[in-house]
Amino acid sequence: MKASYYTNYGGIEQLSIRDIPEPTPTATQIKIRVHCATVNRTDCGFLTGKPFIARFFSGLRRPRFQVLGNEFAGEVVAIGNDVKRFKLGDRVFGYEGTHFGAHAEYMVMDENGGVGKIPDNIAFDQAAAACEGGHYALIDIQKAKVDKGSVVLVNGATGAIGSAAVQIMKHLGAEVVAVCGTDHLSTLKTLGADEVIDYRTSDFTQIDKQFDFIFDAVGKSTFAKCKRILKPKGIYVSTELGPYNQNPFLALVSKFSTGKKLLFPIPIINTGHVDFIANMLAIGTFKPLIDRTYQLEQTNEAFTYVLTGEKIGNVLLKIR
Ligand SMILES: NC(=O)c1ccc[n+]([C@@H]2O[C@H](COP(=O)([O-])OP(=O)(O)OC[C@H]3O[C@@H](n4cnc5c(N)ncnc54)[C@H](OP(=O)(O)O)[C@@H]3O)[C@@H](O)[C@H]2O)c1
Structure with a gap:
């Protein structure tokens, strides 16, 4: 699969589009075909390794995970044997702030992590930008x-x-x-x-x-x-x-x-948070603010823009 990949902390020169193996879900995970992700300030912290304290989560000397992207929207294409909340074909969205992986054609998520179903009236683009901020x-x-x-x-x-x-x-x-x-x-x-x-x-x-x-x-x-x-x-x-x-x-x-x-709360997302956000999307009280949209091949340009600190709301990365 195609993914935006990096192996060292630094600037956008660290990122390149590569072909890498698709992830395989464990018993409690779902595999998602990503339609849309975002490039956000959390991604920037993990790309640059700054502030340094972020490295206690992302890896001290070099990044522990090589594909960035924490917000996603897509569809379930495979499920682990013990998965109960989701089935093949479900449209899902959420936030994965530990392993990342959404700047790729496929990613995996634990079914009990920050993931939920996208309301029927909401497009992938809107859902993708709902969960980080x-x-x-x-x-x-x-x-x-x-x-x-x-x-x-x-x-x-x-x-x-x-x-x-x-x-x-x-x-x-x-x-x-x-x-x-x-x-x-x-x-x-x-x-x-x-x-x-x-x-x-x-x-x-x-x-x-x-x-x-x-x-x-x-x-x-x-x-x-x-x-x-x-x-x-x-x-x-x-x-x-x-x-x-x-x-x-x-x-x-x-x-x-x-x-x-x-x-100074420590922000740890759970399914309750995603359900709260899904409800607001469904009834129209939350419309994520979208600034610009880039394609996966333009990931470096998207990061360049977000790193300026001048984006408004969210910057989308179209994967499909
Ligand atoms: N370390 C991490 O992992 C992490 C993760 C997430 C977020 N954060 C932090 O959380 C903050 C917000 O993130 P975000 O993604 O929501 O930010 P963002 O979208 O990048 O915020 C940009 C906005 O900040 C506004 N702004 C700039 N200077 C301002 C000022 N002096 N007073 C008021 N508004 C100002 C700009 O508004 P105008 O265009 O209207 O001027 C712009 O819309 C950032 O400081 C970010 O570093 C940190």
Whole structure:
């Protein structure tokens, strides 16, 4: 099968399209013919081996797995003997953040991992872009206990994580203030944001409003700077470690706080998360934001674009 392949950490020069053997499912795995995947920031972390901490998961000196791609949508073409949740021909989607493998014509997934059935009314392209940003956002939002009536702010709301976060919190009934650049204010209104702030002309940490939850989906702010706009028991989450790698430490300290807290959840996807996302797709409350589409042969170009940090939402990689 054709796959985008790499053997060393580095830039896009490490990636090449090769013919490699198709994977074989174990007893609890399904084999998926991949129709569409994405190139995202998680792939970039595993390509470059940065930040270094990522190598504890991806391999210290060189990558443990040679095919990237963590988000996928495709159809089941083979199943292990013990598989119960899926049958041949099922249309499936999800996220595989340990072994990766979606930048290839076929991949395998454990049936109890981050995989679920694609709703009938949803195309492979939409499904492929639903779970990376979607599960990072969902896990943080659930930890922060956002619900109907919560007042929340999302910084970096046009990113893969941010754009999913806006839609998930609107779905839950929250009032959402979203922060992005000048060119994308109307996009965020389309996604359902109640109020939008342009970070190029205003500093959101100085606004006259307080929030139950501040979600910095691009990790550009700090807990210290956001404290004044958090309610007395407000929660702050960032997708980055912070300028001094301080966020995991502050999360430990916050455990003892009865007031404003910083949380730093470890995002581990499960079938419940995928089912939650599938339901939102089916009823139309989540429409993954798609920026550009590339073919498998153009994987290097897709990575070049995502590495700029300027993509909007998701970048698709068409495999079939
Ligand atoms: N280490 C990992 O494995 C890992 C995995 C996943 C995500 N992450 C981190 O999570 C973050 C979000 O990932 P993502 O895929 O959602 O990001 P992304 O899609 O690459 O985010 C790009 C967006 O960030 C916005 N942005 C840039 N500078 C900003 C600023 N100063 N204030 C507000 N928004 C700004 C841009 O919005 P405008 O165009 O509107 O300006 C752009 O749409 C990234 O920092 C990423 O590194 C890390």
